Amino acid sequence: MTYRCVVLVKQVPDTTQIRGKAMNEDGTVNRAALPAIFNPEDLNALEMALQVRDRHGGTVTVLTMGPPRAADVLREALYRGADKVILLSDRKFAGADTLATSYALKCAVERIGAFDLIFCGRQAIDGDTAQVGPQVAEKLGIPQITYAETILSLDGDEIVVARALPLGREEVKCSLPCLLTVVNTANRPRPPSVRRAMAYKLAATPLEYGALLEAWPEFGSPEALEAYLVERGLQIPVWTAADIGADESMLGLAGSPTKVLKINYVVLGSTGSKEIPPDDEGIAQLLQELAQDYIL
Template identity: 45%
Template sequence: MKIIVCMKQVPDTNDIKIDPKTGTMIRDGVPSIINPDDRNGLEEALALKDKLGGSVTVISMGPPQAEIALKEALAMGADEAILLSDRVFSGADSWATSLTLALAVKKIENYDLIICGRQAIDGDTAQVGPELAEHLDLPQVSYVRKVVSVDADKIVVERALEDGYEVIECQMPAILTAVKELNIPRYPSMGGIVEAFRNKSITVWNNEAIGGIPQELGLKGSPTKVKRSFTPSLKGAGKMLEGTPKEVVKVLVQELKEKQAI
C-alpha cells in the first residue's frame, strides 16, 4: 500500500506575536513544529504501513527550513520525504497550496491513499485537503476519527460530526483529512533519528520539477487577500468564584442580575 501524507511546518502558536505596526506575524525566533493534525495523519499512515506493508511518502511545501519537519517525519518511520520549495510558491493561499501539492502528487503517481491533517493551526481554513481532492478528482472524507478497515480497493472510516459520527465506505485512491481523535502519534526512536539524519535524504522539487504555471501558484495564483491581521484586545480579567456549588451558584446569579444579564 502506497500512502502519501501532506504535512506542513507551522509556528508554535503558543509563541506567536503580531507586529502592531504592520499587522503581520512575527516569525523571527519563533520555534516551528509539525502541524498537529498532520502528525495524526502521518501516524495513521505509518500504522497502516505497519499492518498492511507498503510505503509512506511525506510531502511538504515551504522554505528550506521545512526540511527539519521532514527529517522528523523520516525519523518517525516515513520512507521518503519531498520538499516543494521555490520562490514561485511563496505567498500561497489554500487554493494555490493545494494546486502545488496536486502537481507533486501527479508526478509521484501510483498511490493508494492520501492523508492530510484537518487544518493547519496557523490558518485554520481546513480547505487544503478538500481542494486537493478536487484538483485530483478523487473521493474524499474529511474529519476522519477512525479507520475501520482497508481492502484492496476501498476503505471504511468513521467521520466525526458535532453530535456523533457516520461510517463511510470510500473507493481508493482517496483523500482523508485527520482529526486529533484518530490516534496518538508515536515519538521518533533513537534509531529512527540516527537513520533519518545520517542515511536518509530529502528530495527537493522546485516549480520546474512539477511543471507548474507561475501565474497560477504562490501569491499570483491566490484569490484570497488578507486585509488585516491583529491581536484581539483584552476584554477584562475573569473572576474566580469559590465555595460550595450552592454558594457559587448563588453568587453567580447575583452577579448576573447586577450586570442585567438575567
C-alpha cells in the first residue's frame, strides 16, 4: 500500500537570535528583525513523511499558512524532497490564535482530499503552544499520536509508533488516517538536494511574480511568466479563505477567542548545577540537551 502524506509546516522567526532590537517595547517579538526559518521540528515531520514515501511509495504534500514570504519554507520543502506544496494565505487569516489557525488548516486539508497520514512538528518555536497539531486532528475527527519519535511499523491501514515521553517511551498502535506530531529526536532531516534546488529555484506563488519579473525581466509579462511556471510545474498554488470554503467568522481575529492581556518578561535564574562526566558519553549527552533546548 502507498501512503498519501500531508505535512503541516510553519515559518517562524529564529527565536535563538533574540537580542538587540529583536523585542518590541511592548514585549512582543519584532518579527522583521529576526531571520525567518523553517520551524525546526517541522523538518523532522517532513523527514518522517519523506521516509514513509521513500519506503512505501505515495506522495508528500506540504502545507503552510502564512504571509506571502512563507513561500520560502515551501521552496525549501521542495528542495528537500516534497512532491507538492501549497500556501494558505489571505488577510482574513491575520490575527489567528491556535483555534482559528487549526480551523483554517483543517479546511485546507479537506480541500487537498483523501490522505492517510498528517505530520506536524510537536511545537513551533515562536508560539510554543503545541496545540495546532492536536486541534487539527480533533477538527478532522481522526486519531492523533503526539510526541512521535519512531514509526515501528506501517502495514495496510495500521501504524505502530514509539512516543518519546519525559519519563520513558510508549508504543501506540493506531488505524489510519491519523495525525502524528513529531519530536526533534525522531531523525536527522536530510539536507536540501542541490539537484532539486536547481530544478525548483524558480518555484513561486503568483504573489511573487512582481519580484521575479524584477530579477528576470526577460520573462516580459506576468502572463508569460505564469505560462512558463505552470508548464514546468513550478507554480506554487495560493489558497484563500474562499478557496478552502471556510466560514469567515471562524478565521483570523474574529475566530480567535484568545486575548493576550499582559506579557511578562521571565528571567531564569540559576537554580542548581549538574556535573557532566568528562568522557565522550557525558559530552554527547550535554550536546543533545543543548540542541534539544535550541541553545545549539
